[in-house]
Amino acid sequence: MRRFTTRHPVWTAIIALAAAILLWLIFAAWPDGLTDAIGRKKIFLNALFNGITLGGLYFLVASGFTLIFGLMRNVNLAHGTLYMLGGYAGFYAASLTGSWILAFPIAFVVIGACGVLLQVLVFRRMEGEDLRQTLVTIGISIVVADLMLWGFGGDFYNINPPEWLSGPMQTFLVTAVKSDGTPVFMKYPMVRIVIFLFAVVVGVAMWLALNRTRIGMMIRAGVDDREMLAASGIRIQLIFIGVFGFGAGLAGIAGVVGGTFQSIAPGEDTRFLLASLVVVIVGGMGSIPGAALGALLIGLAEQFGSVYFPTYAVVLTFLIMVVVLAFRPQGLLGRS
Amino acid sequence: MVAVDRTSAAERPRGTLDRVPPAYWVVGVLLLVLPAFVSPFILFQIMGWSFVLGLIALSLTFLGGYGGMVSLAQMTFAGLAGYLVAIFGDSAVDTISQGWPWWAVIPLALILTVLFATLVGWLAVRTEGIYTIVITLAIAAAFFYFTRQNYDIFNGFQGFNSVLPPHLFGVDWRGGVAFYYLSLFWAAAGYFLVLYLARAPFGLALQGVRDNPRRMAALGYNVTAHRVAAYALAGLIAGVGGILLTWQSSQISPGTIAIGPAIDILVIAVVGGLRHPIGAFIGALIYVLLKIFAVDVLVALGLSGERFQLLIGLGFLVIVFFSPDGILGLWDKLRASMRRDPLTGRDRSDLP
Numbered sequence: 001m002r003r004f005t006t007r008h009p010v011w012t013a014i015i016a017l018a019a020a021i022l023l024w025l026i027f028a029a030w031p032d033g034l035t036d037a038i039g040r041k042k043i044f045l046n047a048l049f050n051g052i053t054l055g056g057l058y059f060l061v062a063s064g065f066t067l068i069f070g071l072m073r074n075v076n077l078a079h080g081t082l083y084m085l086g087g088y089a090g091f092y093a094a095s096l097t098g099s100w101i102l103a104f105p106i107a108f109v110v111i112g113a114c115g116v117l118l119q120v121l122v123f124r125r126m127e128g129e130d131l132r133q134t135l136v137t138i139g140i141s142i143v144v145a146d147l148m149l150w151g152f153g154g155d156f157y158n159i160n161p162p163e164w165l166s167g168p169m170q171t172f173l174v175t176a177v178k179s180d181g182t183p184v185f186m187k188y189p190m191v192r193i194v195i196f197l198f199a200v201v202v203g204v205a206m207w208l209a210l211n212r213t214r215i216g217m218m219i220r221a222g223v224d225d226r227e228m229l230a231a232s233g234i235r236i237q238l239i240f241i242g243v244f245g246f247g248a249g250l251a252g253i254a255g256v257v258g259g260t261f262q263s264i265a266p267g268e269d270t271r272f273l274l275a276s277l278v279v280v281i282v283g284g285m286g287s288i289p290g291a292a293l294g295a296l297l298i299g300l301a302e303q304f305g306s307v308y309f310p311t312y313a314v315v316l317t318f319l320i321m322v323v324v325l326a327f328r329p330q331g332l333l334g335r336s
Numbered sequence: 337m338v339a340v341d342r343t344s345a346a347e348r349p350r351g352t353l354d355r356v357p358p359a360y361w362v363v364g365v366l367l368l369v370l371p372a373f374v375s376p377f378i379l380f381q382i383m384g385w386s387f388v389l390g391l392i393a394l395s396l397t398f399l400g401g402y403g404g405m406v407s408l409a410q411m412t413f414a415g416l417a418g419y420l421v422a423i424f425g426d427s428a429v430d431t432i433s434q435g436w437p438w439w440a441v442i443p444l445a446l447i448l449t450v451l452f453a454t455l456v457g458w459l460a461v462r463t464e465g466i467y468t469i470v471i472t473l474a475i476a477a478a479f480f481y482f483t484r485q486n487y488d489i490f491n492g493f494q495g496f497n498s499v500l501p502p503h504l505f506g507v508d509w510r511g512g513v514a515f516y517y518l519s520l521f522w523a524a525a526g527y528f529l530v531l532y533l534a535r536a537p538f539g540l541a542l543q544g545v546r547d548n549p550r551r552m553a554a555l556g557y558n559v560t561a562h563r564v565a566a567y568a569l570a571g572l573i574a575g576v577g578g579i580l581l582t583w584q585s586s587q588i589s590p591g592t593i594a595i596g597p598a599i600d601i602l603v604i605a606v607v608g609g610l611r612h613p614i615g616a617f618i619g620a621l622i623y624v625l626l627k628i629f630a631v632d633v634l635v636a637l638g639l640s641g642e643r644f645q646l647l648i649g650l651g652f653l654v655i656v657f658f659s660p661d662g663i664l665g666l667w668d669k670l671r672a673s674m675r676r677d678p679l680t681g682r683d684r685s686d687l688p
Contacts, residue, residue, distance in 0.1 A: 129660075131466075134406075134466060138599060142599070150646070274474065312482070312485055314485070325463070
């Protein structure tokens with residue numbers, strides 16, 4: 001942090017200024033001129049919150065992808081398929097057990113098992129063959145997408161959160177001041193905030209696990225030099241299976257979250273595969289903090305885009321990716 | 337050092353015509369006289385479509401097989417050329433279409449497509465291997481969404497219909513026989529261009545860059561420039577294919593260039609085999625036959641015709657899982673096992 005400030009004083013100033021403006025936009029009551037220029041504060045705050053919570057969802061999907069890629073250099077283009085399978089698994093788990101909370105561990109275990117199968121049956125046979133992995137996983141995603149369409153139909157599946165989570169929550173942010181002087185507070189769906197907090201907890205836990213535990217040390221060593229780690233007596237194939245299972249399980253959890261936020265329907269697999277690809281490219285492949293930053297950026301870009309320039313909102317995210325690639329090909333926080 | 341294309345090394349006697357392998361004569365004559373025997377449906381729908389898709393897949397074969405860069409944006413280049421022909425030329429959407437003459441429209445469309453491909457290439461070659469696939473996929477998706485949202489130039493969701501080839505020399509080029517020869521001509525042109533380039537200095541340098549970029553850079557070759565040039569050329573081939581595709585279906589819309597079709601091009605090229613340009617056309621023929629007849633086969637097997645994607649996906653999965661070099665790789669394996677002596681396990685030609 002301090003090194004960054006001393007090396008890039010101009011950038012630090014720009015970032016600090018942007019943060020200050022953002023904080024002012026969030027907390028201050030907007031003057032009329034600003035409201036006339038870019039619309040009401042409520043819309044802005046909603047876009048901001050939607051963007052951040054969507055970023056949480058993207059982080060859950062993309063962190064599994066980036067973890068798998070970072071350790072094993074496995075390119076799993078069936079990651080979106082795992083996400084969608086997780087959504088369906090969560091839907092059935094929730095409707096069978098009647099508990100929304102239980103859907104998460106069930107989806108994690110089921111999709112984690114799918115990930116273990118993928119690693120054992122597919123990726124282990126073609127270690128280091130990038131192109132073949134890509135092609136095989138594209139093939140798998142085509143086949144499974146059609147099987148899912150066959151099995152679950154083209155309907156939208158919604159996972160309903162429990163009673164105590166549904167409904168809005170009053171926040172302390174003022175959106176407007178009424179003419180008699182009483183402030184109007186912003187209301188926001190409780191479930192999205194809870195899920196965002198959950199994503200933050202998952203991210204922090206992953207960071208701690210990677211940086212503070214023995215397993216995490218092994219994984220980090222594996223990222224740097226696989227052969228050396230195997231030579232020092234660590235059973236690396238077990239670690240690979242574990243990491244792949246965990247990453248896939250995260251995609252499964254993300255599927256449940258996605259089914260609660262939005263819905264699960266055919267085509268969502270490609271959408272989330274693309275989203276996680278863009279997120280990890282922007283953030284830097286193989287970096288967990290990078291995935292968090294990328295997810296936040298892309299989530300915000302998508303939501304602000306859909307509010308302020310609705311026509312080209314989708315293109316905006318890709319534009320960010322192109323700009324990042326042109327100036328920093330390894331991603332914002334990636335190692336070159 | 338440089339892995340030159342095998343066929344070029346194998347057959348090289350003297351004389352211009354002697355150098356053409358007999359298989360070329362057989363296939364060439366067969367393709368030329370085919371219209372005398374089969375119906376216009378087969379000519380237009382099966383053969384014409386195969387040539388066109390093969391041409392687009394050929395651009396990927398060139399890029400992937402000789403340049404080592406697998407791009408998923410080839411359908412995007414093809415689609416852009418198709419769109420430009422619709423925008424500058426004639427279509428049913430006369431509020432957007434300019435209605436310029438064909439001799440201005442087609443070169444303009446191709447030049448703009450090559451420029452776009454160069455730009456994409458410049459962006460994509462900043463990365464390597466798997467990143468290239470991911471980035472070109474993202475570009476393809478971005479272009480798809482852009483055309484779907486933009487109504488001023490690309491006419492949004494509907495796209496353009498009634499995009500017809502010009503009535504040149506009094507021939508209706510969308511007629512079965514005429515379109516067959518048109519697409520055959522361009523497919524053959526693309527095929528021989530790639531074959532020629534594979535042995536030309538540029539192609540050899542490109543294969544060198546594929547095999548060992550660092551050594552080629554040390555030898556004084558500009559690695560980036562070679563790669564970007566390969567993208568530009570692949571953009572040209574894909575652009576020609578895209579214009580033909582637009583004429584064949586007489587329409588262009590975001591559905592033509594969606595992520596599914598972009599992946600289909602990869603499927604075609606890989607199933608056929610990336611090592612030789614003929615693979616693209618073999619893959620395209622298989623794909624088209626499946627696409628047209630799979631429904632009947634599925635219904636005959638007692639499944640519903642909607643499971644077409646499943647069939648394609650399973651076939652693709654089996655081929656990439658067991659033979660990374662596609663059908664051509666299977667063919668080579670078969671030939672190698674035929675040549676092997678069953679008793680000694682050695683090559684028969686090695687025996688005294």
